[in-house]
Amino acid sequence: MVRGLGLHKVSIAKGDHVLLSVDHTVASGEVLTVMGPSGVGKSTLLAFITGTLAPDFTATGTVWLDGQEITYAPPHKRRVGILFQDDLLFPHLSVGANLAFGLQPGGTTSERLAKVDEALEEVGLAGFADRDPATLSGGQKARVALMRMLLSEPCALLLDEPFSRLDAALRAQVRDMVFDRARARALPVLMVTHDADDAQAAGGVIITLGA
Amino acid sequence: MVSRFRGTSGTATPVMKSRRFLPVLPIVTLFAMLGPVVAGLWGTFLPAFGHLPAAGLSGPSLDPFRDLFDWAGLPRAVMLSVFTGIIATSVSLLIVMLFTAGWSGTRPFRVIERLLSPLLSVPHAAAAFGLAFLIAPSGWIARIFSPGMTGWDRPPDLLIVQDTWGLTMTAGLIVKEVPFLLLITLAALGQADANRSATIAQALGYGRLTGWLKTVFPRVYAQIRPPVYVVLAYSMSVVDVAVILGPNTPSSLSVQIVKLMSDPDLSMRLEGAAGALLQLSLVIGALVFWRMGEVVVAGLGRRWIVAGRRGRADAVVASVALGAATTSASTILLGLVVLAIWSFAGFWGFPDAFPDAFTWRNWDRHGPGALEALGETALIAVIVAMVALMLTIGCLEAEFRYGLRFSNRAVWLLYLPLLIPQTAFLPGLQTLMLNLGADEGRLPVMLAHLVFVLPYVFLSLADPFRAWDSRMGTIAAALRASPDGVLWRVRLPMLLRPILTALAVGLAVSVGQYLPTLLIGGGRVETLTTEAVALASGGDRRAIGVYGLMQTGAALVPFALALLIPAVVWRNRKGLRHG
Numbered sequence A: 001m002v003r004g005l006g007l008h009k010v011s012i013a014k015g016d017h018v019l020l021s022v023d024h025t026v027a028s029g030e031v032l033t034v035m036g037p038s039g040v041g042k043s044t045l046l047a048f049i050t051g052t053l054a055p056d057f058t059a060t061g062t063v064w065l066d067g068q069e070i071t072y073a074p075p076h077k078r079r080v081g082i083l084f085q086d087d088l089l090f091p092h093l094s095v096g097a098n099l100a101f102g103l104q105p106g107g108t109t110s111e112r113l114a115k116v117d118e119a120l121e122e123v124g125l126a127g128f129a130d131r132d133p134a135t136l137s138g139g140q141k142a143r144v145a146l147m148r149m150l151l152s153e154p155c156a157l158l159l160d161e162p163f164s165r166l167d168a169a170l171r172a173q174v175r176d177m178v179f180d181r182a183r184a185r186a187l188p189v190l191m192v193t194h195d196a197d198d199a200q201a202a203g204g205v206i207i208t209l210g211a
Numbered sequence B: 001m002v003s004r005f006r007g008t009s010g011t012a013t014p015v016m017k018s019r020r021f022l023p024v025l026p027i028v029t030l031f032a033m034l035g036p037v038v039a040g041l042w043g044t045f046l047p048a049f050g051h052l053p054a055a056g057l058s059g060p061s062l063d064p065f066r067d068l069f070d071w072a073g074l075p076r077a078v079m080l081s082v083f084t085g086i087i088a089t090s091v092s093l094l095i096v097m098l099f100t101a102g103w104s105g106t107r108p109f110r111v112i113e114r115l116l117s118p119l120l121s122v123p124h125a126a127a128a129f130g131l132a133f134l135i136a137p138s139g140w141i142a143r144i145f146s147p148g149m150t151g152w153d154r155p156p157d158l159l160i161v162q163d164t165w166g167l168t169m170t171a172g173l174i175v176k177e178v179p180f181l182l183l184i185t186l187a188a189l190g191q192a193d194a195n196r197s198a199t200i201a202q203a204l205g206y207g208r209l210t211g212w213l214k215t216v217f218p219r220v221y222a223q224i225r226p227p228v229y230v231v232l233a234y235s236m237s238v239v240d241v242a243v244i245l246g247p248n249t250p251s252s253l254s255v256q257i258v259k260l261m262s263d264p265d266l267s268m269r270l271e272g273a274a275g276a277l278l279q280l281s282l283v284i285g286a287l288v289f290w291r292m293g294e295v296v297v298a299g300l301g302r303r304w305i306v307a308g309r310r311g312r313a314d315a316v317v318a319s320v321a322l323g324a325a326t327t328s329a330s331t332i333l334l335g336l337v338v339l340a341i342w343s344f345a346g347f348w349g350f351p352d353a354f355p356d357a358f359t360w361r362n363w364d365r366h367g368p369g370a371l372e373a374l375g376e377t378a379l380i381a382v383i384v385a386m387v388a389l390m391l392t393i394g395c396l397e398a399e400f401r402y403g404l405r406f407s408n409r410a411v412w413l414l415y416l417p418l419l420i421p422q423t424a425f426l427p428g429l430q431t432l433m434l435n436l437g438a439d440e441g442r443l444p445v446m447l448a449h450l451v452f453v454l455p456y457v458f459l460s461l462a463d464p465f466r467a468w469d470s471r472m473g474t475i476a477a478a479l480r481a482s483p484d485g486v487l488w489r490v491r492l493p494m495l496l497r498p499i500l501t502a503l504a505v506g507l508a509v510s511v512g513q514y515l516p517t518l519l520i521g522g523g524r525v526e527t528l529t530t531e532a533v534a535l536a537s538g539g540d541r542r543a544i545g546v547y548g549l550m551q552t553g554a555a556l557v558p559f560a561l562a563l564l565i566p567a568v569v570w571r572n573r574k575g576l577r578h579g
Helices: A043-052 A096-102 A109-122 A138-151 A169-186 A197-203 B021-050 B065-069 B074-101 B107-121 B124-137 B139-144 B167-191 B194-203 B210-213 B217-237 B240-245 B253-261 B270-305 B316-342 B361-402 B411-417 B424-435 B440-465 B468-476 B483-494 B497-512 B515-520 B528-538 B541-569
Strands: A007-016 A017-026 A031-035 A060-063 A080-083 A156-160 A189-192 A206-208 B003-004 B404-406
Touching: A007 A043, A017 A031, A017 A043, A017 A060, A017 A206, A031 A043, A031 A109, A031 A197, A031 B003, A031 B468, A043 A060, A043 A080, A043 A156, A043 B167, A043 B468, A080 A138, A080 A206, A080 B468, A096 A109, A096 A138, A109 A138, A109 B074, A138 A169, A138 B139, A169 A197, A169 B217, A189 B253, A197 B404, A197 B411, B021 B065, B021 B270, B021 B361, B021 B411, B021 B424, B065 B270, B074 B107, B074 B167, B074 B210, B074 B253, B074 B270, B074 B316, B107 B167, B107 B316, B107 B497, B107 B541, B124 B139, B124 B167, B124 B240, B124 B316, B124 B528, B124 B541, B139 B316, B167 B217, B167 B240, B167 B316, B194 B210, B194 B440, B210 B270, B210 B316, B217 B253, B217 B270, B217 B411, B217 B424, B240 B528, B253 B270, B253 B424, B253 B515, B316 B361, B316 B541, B361 B440, B361 B483, B411 B440, B424 B440, B424 B515, B440 B497, B440 B515, B483 B497, B497 B528, B515 B528, B528 B541
Parallel strands: A031 A189, A031 A206, A080 A156, A156 A189
Antiparallel strands: A007 A017, A007 A060, B003 B404
């Protein structure tokens, strides 16, 4: 079985205008960075992979994850995790409930709560389970969003300009944390960004669009 | 009607269990909304040309129209319908536009904005009674200024309420339409980039009001046009307000139609149906006239803009507009106060500003009957509003999942049940039921209410539902939540406040329905509104006070709950406090 995230002859167009074409496989534990100025349609590539491409775009090609084709799978069965530039924590749920939302079903309530606490501890947020996500700092939110995604046990990780809302000091810290966790779980990572620093820090293959 | 976006290979939606059910909801909704309208128009059309098997009559014949045109009151009734409609619509629109132009973003504007929900939820009938109790010769205003300033020690012999010209009726319509038009204007302002345009205009030396009218008004009007048409159609054909405030000799065309339709002699329904068709053509004619008026105003407006005047009369016009908006709002609020006073009044002799004593006796006497009517009202309103809410959420979710979306032109279909006068198709629906032998009663009344509740619930929820950040859905799906899971566990909880507001709107619309309850219920379904309007002819102010207050409460309490419940449920969730 080929481990990793494969994009086979993927091409996305709006009407007759082709936005991007990618043919590449991201191996487990590696990072592919897609760079380009805003507005060239980088995010549509991620939408195609998550299965949420807006109806006004058309796409060809296939997406493979760990040897299985997922091009036509429903979004919730693809096992593709994604992080956006906004944390997008569910505002109606506590921090702990946000994590429990990501956690796969199974286990008793106390076991699940223990896993949530463990995840919070892993990113230095022990005791935050009952907090309202709106009261957290930007860095804290980013960490909760990351752990929520990892608890859902994805097989690949997509990053949509994930660090652009963070200030410089926080940025390197969160970035390292995300890449470390992804590598530790041997996840293939696909990042789109317009920031050269992020691309550099990712340390993998870089594809530049719109050049 | 419903356009299907082309799916792409990347978004090919998998077959899901709910798929069989969800995509048909838009069709079901359209049918629930338009089916009764079309059936009702058909049921009006046949008897208008002499065809009414239930009364042993078969057409075609022109006798119904001949009878209608033989009625001596007809010219006057037609004039009343046309003039009250056009004047009420233009004056309320003028007040709202000038008030918004002169004051949006200021403190007085915010005060009125905050009063909007309560003002809107006061049913038309209660507002009409309130107005009558204020301005009648023996009303509160006359009492307050008598005998001191007026010298009256008995009510003057003036025909103010139910005046022959329908002026009081027009005023009653204006005070109720001002809050409605203001609400939709506020919604439109958000999308019109109003603040920046107004700022630029002021930087170019234009007065606040003139600058707004020249830059923002055209965009705002383009957005609020459908609801303005609704106001025009409604004002021309209103029944409950006309029964309470309108003239009797003759009454307006709509009231005459209802009289004919309620006559025990079935053959009178032929003339009623002919009147209903006449009413429909009057409304269509008035809408065409209004459309032509728009073209004329647009032409004049362009010349006014090119002339480049900066607006020297701004201050005067703005203060007049503020005065009009304030008067309109306080009329409704003071009307409620006087209803409340009457409901608790003991003996209240004429020039006294207040009753001699306050007592529970009126509530003891009329309370039980009103409570019974409240039960009926609530039963109908809750079921209808819940059904409307479920259909609306189903439609919006189908739109979100499958791209089944009302096209821009189809949005007019939502307004259709509100544009076709109630008096034009409800009599037909009643006649049709009669011919089919269907029983009048609660269930048909609910279906008739749904026709009017659905558009308002849909219009109220559609924007917030669509504005929801769909990346939340992407994230939830990436966390392996199913589409139904996303809907129930993320989207609906996040939208709790707009959902409850839409529900409250639906309840208020149902509570206020007069004609569908009266006609389709065959007079046997007694809600607070039908009971209150029935009291109009008796003139028992204490009973009217009790029923009017209950009616207002039935519409107002849900709005209060729609604010309170989310505030309590999400008290520890800052992220949901303003959205």
